[in-house]
Structures are given as C-alpha cells and as structure tokens.
Amino acid sequence: MAIRLPPLNPGHLLALLISIVTTLAIAHLPHAHHDTYHSYDPPQDIQSLKASLSPTAQLLLPNDPAFKTHLNHRWSTNPLNTPSPSLILLATTESDISHAIRYANAHNVPFLATAGGHGTNAFLSDFNGGVLISLRNLTKFEPSPHGRTAIVGGGLLSQQVVERLWQEGKETTTGLCGCVSYSGPAMGGGHGFLQGRYGLVADQVVSVRVVLANGEVVVASEEENGDLFWALRGAGHNFGVVTEFTVRIHDVEEARRNWVWEQFIFEGERLEEVYTLANEMMEYQPVEMVSWSVWRMVEDVDPGKPSIVVIVFFNGPLEDSREYTQPIHNLGPAAYAFKVTEYPGLNAVLGVDLSGSECQPQGTALLRAADVDRYEIIALRNWFETFGKMLATEEGLAKSVCILEGYGVQGVQAVPSDSTAFPHRDKRLLLAPSVQYDIVGNSTLDREAERWSKAMEKAAFGSAQRRTYVNYASGDESLQAMYGYEPWRLQRLRALKRKYDPENRFRFFAPIVRDDRS
Numbered sequence: 001m002a003i004r005l006p007p008l009n010p011g012h013l014l015a016l017l018i019s020i021v022t023t024l025a026i027a028h029l030p031h032a033h034h035d036t037y038h039s040y041d042p043p044q045d046i047q048s049l050k051a052s053l054s055p056t057a058q059l060l061l062p063n064d065p066a067f068k069t070h071l072n073h074r075w076s077t078n079p080l081n082t083p084s085p086s087l088i089l090l091a092t093t094e095s096d097i098s099h100a101i102r103y104a105n106a107h108n109v110p111f112l113a114t115a116g117g118h119g120t121n122a123f124l125s126d127f128n129g130g131v132l133i134s135l136r137n138l139t140k141f142e143p144s145p146h147g148r149t150a151i152v153g154g155g156l157l158s159q160q161v162v163e164r165l166w167q168e169g170k171e172t173t174t175g176l177c178g179c180v181s182y183s184g185p186a187m188g189g190g191h192g193f194l195q196g197r198y199g200l201v202a203d204q205v206v207s208v209r210v211v212l213a214n215g216e217v218v219v220a221s222e223e224e225n226g227d228l229f230w231a232l233r234g235a236g237h238n239f240g241v242v243t244e245f246t247v248r249i250h251d252v253e254e255a256r257r258n259w260v261w262e263q264f265i266f267e268g269e270r271l272e273e274v275y276t277l278a279n280e281m282m283e284y285q286p287v288e289m290v291s292w293s294v295w296r297m298v299e300d301v302d303p304g305k306p307s308i309v310v311i312v313f314f315n316g317p318l319e320d321s322r323e324y325t326q327p328i329h330n331l332g333p334a335a336y337a338f339k340v341t342e343y344p345g346l347n348a349v350l351g352v353d354l355s356g357s358e359c360q361p362q363g364t365a366l367l368r369a370a371d372v373d374r375y376e377i378i379a380l381r382n383w384f385e386t387f388g389k390m391l392a393t394e395e396g397l398a399k400s401v402c403i404l405e406g407y408g409v410q411g412v413q414a415v416p417s418d419s420t421a422f423p424h425r426d427k428r429l430l431l432a433p434s435v436q437y438d439i440v441g442n443s444t445l446d447r448e449a450e451r452w453s454k455a456m457e458k459a460a461f462g463s464a465q466r467r468t469y470v471n472y473a474s475g476d477e478s479l480q481a482m483y484g485y486e487p488w489r490l491q492r493l494r495a496l497k498r499k500y501d502p503e504n505r506f507r508f509f510a511p512i513v514r515d516d517r518s
C-alpha cells in the first residue's frame with residue numbers, strides 16, 4: 001500500500017504535493033457557527049465613548065451582523081477558549097485604545113485586546129461582557145531610513161510583515177502561519193523559522209508603545225521602563241496593549257533567499273527509528289534548519305492509523321538540505337516530496353498562507369504543548385498510541401493533528417535567559433497535540449475532546465517536568481510551567497503586576513494573578 005517515490009522526481013512531485021498539502025491543511029469543512037455566545041447588555045453610556053474615538057474607529061454592538069462575523073473570525077470558536085464581549089471596538093489609533101480602556105475602567109467592565117484571533121487559552125472564556133478591542137486596523141509598517149529597524153503595527157498579521165519586509169530585501173523572526181498576528185506570538189516570546197539565526201520574535205523588539213491598564217500610553221525599551229520591557233517579552237498579555245513594535249530587521253542575503261521543504265512520510269510502526277535518528281540529528285542541527293513532524297491520517301500510507309510526516313525546512317540550496325537529510329532518506333520513507341520557495345512562499349507550502357485553508361475560520365480547537373529537551377522515545381510511542389486510539393474512538397475528532405516542532409535554538413540561546421520573561425530558552429522541542437473538530441454543542445464530545453487532549457499532553461511530557469510555551473498553554477498549567485521555575489521570575493512578575501496593573505485588568509490570557517478569577 002505504501003507509495004515509494006524515487007527522491008527528486010519532479011514528475012511525481014506536483015501530484016504528491018497537492019495531495020499532501022491539501023490533507024495537511026486539513027480538509028476545510030463547513031464552518032460551524034458558534035451560537036452559544038451569551039447576550040450581554042452593552043455597557044452604559046456608549047455615546048460618550050463614541051465621542052472620544054477617532055472618526056475611523058468602529059463600535060460594534062451585539063445586534064450588528066458585523067459583531068458576530070468578527071467574533072467568529074477566530075481560529076477556535078470553542079466555548080472553552082472564546083471570549084464573549086458585549087461591545088467590540090475596531091480601533092484605528094492608539095488613543096482609541098486608551099479611551100476604550102478608560103471607559104471600561106470607569107464603567108467597571110472588563111476589556112481585552114485581540115489581534116489575529118488565534119488565542120486558545122481557557123481564561124479567554126472568562127471574558128464575559130465587556131469591550132473587545134480589536135487591533136486589526138493598527139497596520140502601520142515603517143522601515144527606518146537606516147534599514148536596521150522597522151515599526152510594526154499591533155494589528156499586522158505575520159504574513160503581512162514577512163511580505164512587506166521582503167519587498168525591502170529584509171526579514172525578521174515572525175510566526176509561520178500567515179494569519180497569526182505579529183503581536184500575539186511576540187507577547188509570549190514568539191517562535192519562528194528564523195529564530196535559529198536571529199532569536200525569538202520578542203528578541204527582535206527594541207522598543208514598544210504600550211497602553212497600560214489605566215489607559216496611559218508609555219514607551220518601553222531597555223532604556224525606558226526597562227522592567228516593563230522585560231515583562232512584555234514573554235508575559236506580555238498580562239501587562240498592556242502594544243500598539244506598535246520597533247523591531248530589528250536583517251538583510252536577506254542572496255544565497256539565503258530560498259527555503260527548501262522536504263517531506264518524508266513514515267508508517268507509525270517506524271516511530272522508534274524515526275525519533276532515534278531525530279535525536280542524533282538534533283545534535284548537529286544547523287542554524288538554517290527547522291525540523292518538524294506532524295502526526296495525521298495519510299490513508300495511502302497507513303489506512304486507519306496516523307502516520308508520521310517528517311518535514312525538514314532548510315534556508316539555503318537544495319544540495320545542502322539534502323546533505324543534512326540524507327540519513328532520513330536512508331531510513332526509506334513510504335513517501336517523499338520536496339519543494340523550493342522564497343521565504344514568503346513557505347507558509348503556502350503548508351496551507352497556512354492567508355488564502356490557505358488553515359487561515360479560513362476554523363471549527364473548535366484545544367491546543368496544548370510540552371516544551372522538552374529531546375525526543376523521549378517511550379513517551380512518544382505512548383502519545384502516538386493515545387492519538388491513534390482517539391482517532392479510532394472519536395470520529396468527530398478526525399481533523400486533529402499532533403505537531404512536533406524543532407526550531408533552531410542558536411539565536412534563542414545566544415540571548416541571556418534572565419534578560420526577558422521568556423523562561424524556556426534551553427528547551428529545544430515544542431510538542432503540541434491539537435484536538436480539532438467542527439461539531440458544536442455536543443457536550444459529550446466536548447468532554448471527550450478535553451479528556452483526550454489532556455491525556456496526549458501528559459503522554460507527551462513523559463518523564464519531563466511540565467513546561468509549556470505560554471502561547472500554546474491551555475489554561476490548566478501552573479504559573480511555574482509557563483513563566484519559569486526559578487522563584488525570582490514569579491516574584492518579579494508579581495511585583496511588576498502590582499506596579500503596572502494593580503487592579504489585575506489584564507487577566508484573560510495565561511494570567512499571573514488569579515485570585516479574582518470571575
């Protein structure tokens with residue numbers, strides 16, 4: 001049943017690519033509209049808010065059709081991780097945000113910023129009634145005349161940043177998925193394909209403009225409000241609304257315009273061989289390389305069971321990539337494909353570009369992750385079997401995937417661990433079970449989805465201490481697991497919360513202070 005293609009056969013490539021990319025992108029099922037939002041009375045005195053806003057700002061009330069469209073335009077509309085506002089502000093200026101925050105505080109209703117709509121933290125569902133502040137219209141993009149930095153608006157999506165920089169012959173670390181915002185990842189550290197070379201998304205940030213919990217606007221950088229700047233890079237969701245980032249940008253060298261994508265599919269029974277090799281290869285993973293695998297159904301390879309789809313990305317010539325991946329070829333995959341593209345085209349190869357299926361409104365999802373040092377083979381087997389069992393038991397969860405992300409770490413580890421609030425610089429792998437489904441309103445299925453999601457996360461950790469990248473955190477992690485086990489980290493974060501957000505207004509995404517959870 002296994003398809004075995006000769007490597008580098010361009011004739012087969014297209015057909016295989018299309019089939020792989022479309023399945024990887026997960027067949028786009030009709031989007032189940034989420035009708036379970038509670039209907040909250042809009043806060044009082046909206047006219048006064050309206051009067052304070054810029055002429056291009058828009059306020060949406062629950063009876064406005066655009067209100068629901070906007071809310072549903074999220075990656076997950078799972079009631080377990082979706083906010084339910086009573087008012088949406090499409091802000092166009094920093095002062096709109098400032099006024100909205102002052103208004104919310106004066107009327108004692110909560111507020112929450114949103115950018116790309118990919119957040120899946122369970123605390124988002126504690127946001128009931130209040131002002132959702134969309135940053136999507138904050139789209140400033142301004143490279144500096146000296147070409148070493150650019151201003152990136154808080155509402156730009158990753159793909160927009162990548163494309164606009166590319167036009168200038170520049171690049172910086174961003175997330176891969178085109179429709180995830182630039183900001184969202186940055187607030188939690190931010191993993192991206194260029195992190196091996198440059199460091200995390202947040203490591204590129206040299207200063208930000210941020211609206212604080214009381215509506216005041218300040219600049220944060222090493223020189224100005226350095227303590228806030230430290231917290232914003234790793235625990236940012238807890239401290240302010242960033243309206244713009246000034247970020248380092250880098251010249252794209254001619255030899256590095258291209259990225260190679262090589263994909264190898266293995267039957268599940270080969271897991272031990274695949275990850276024993278992956279552990280060996282990790283020891284010499286070059287800065288140009290990102291090494292992922294995705295577990296999902298590939299009917300042609302192993303009907304009825306998930307397969308292991310190994311994906312290696314290489315920033316440079318195909319020959320160099322193949323030199324590194326030769327040992328994977330030698331294992332004899334059931335299927336192989338490759339593609340070469342310039343950097344801005346890379347997300348389309350995975351179906352995660354703005355027009356790709358992953359960027360259309362999805363169904364519901366539960367994301368979890370384990371940040372670990374290496375592939376623990378027995379744990380992976382256990383996780384893989386759990387995933388297979390889930391797929392065999394729950395037809396409704398068939399579009400779920402598990403993603404094992406091995407980014408470059410050189411640039412990340414070059415930054416001192418104590419210099420930002422991101423605590424996981426020594427972790428090399430991000431293991432992420434993503435339970436996805438479209439059926440809404442079946443509470444049995446919801447419970448089963450949650451149960452399998454937890455079981456897979458537990459298995460993925462194996463014997464490792466629980467540590468989770470805050471932007472993938474589900475909501476039931478300890479503060480230490482997200483913000484670090486060194487006692488000084490939480491002490492410092494708590495002290496900064498008292499200083500910058502004493503009323504704990506920023507509490508709907510991986511909150512540091514939880515005692516007033518509503």
Ligand SMILES: Cc1cc2nc3c(=O)[nH]c(=O)nc-3n(C[C@H](O)[C@H](O)[C@H](O)COP(=O)(O)OP(=O)(O)OC[C@H]3O[C@@H](n4cnc5c(N)ncnc54)[C@H](O)[C@@H]3O)c2cc1C
Nearest residue numbers: 114115116117118119175176181183184185190191242471
């Ligand atoms: C398909 C997919 C791909 C992903 N790819 C990556 C990746 O490549 N790299 C990576 O690191 N992470 C990635 N993530 C995780 C991602 O970092 C989080 O989902 C993040 O919260 C998404 O931000 P958003 O703006 O798109 O979502 P939103 O739901 O709009 O924002 C999430 C939260 O972030 C906060 N926030 C966002 N912007 C601001 C701002 N400007 N100021 C203050 N607070 C803000 C708010 O608290 C908000 O509730 C991915 C997630 C998914 C689902």
Ligand SMILES: *[C@@H]1O[C@H](CO)[C@@H](O)[C@H](O)[C@H]1NC(C)=O
Nearest residue numbers: 056057058090091092136137
């Ligand atoms: C703001 O965003 C909304 C929704 O994305 C869009 O319809 C509107 O035209 C934007 N407004 C401005 C002023 O850019």
Ligand SMILES: *[C@@H]1O[C@H](CO)[C@@H](O)[C@H](O)[C@H]1NC(C)=O
Nearest residue numbers: 394395396442443444445448
């Ligand atoms: C709800 O989901 C459960 C678990 O998958 C399934 O057994 C049941 O038939 C579903 N109920 C309805 C009404 O679809």
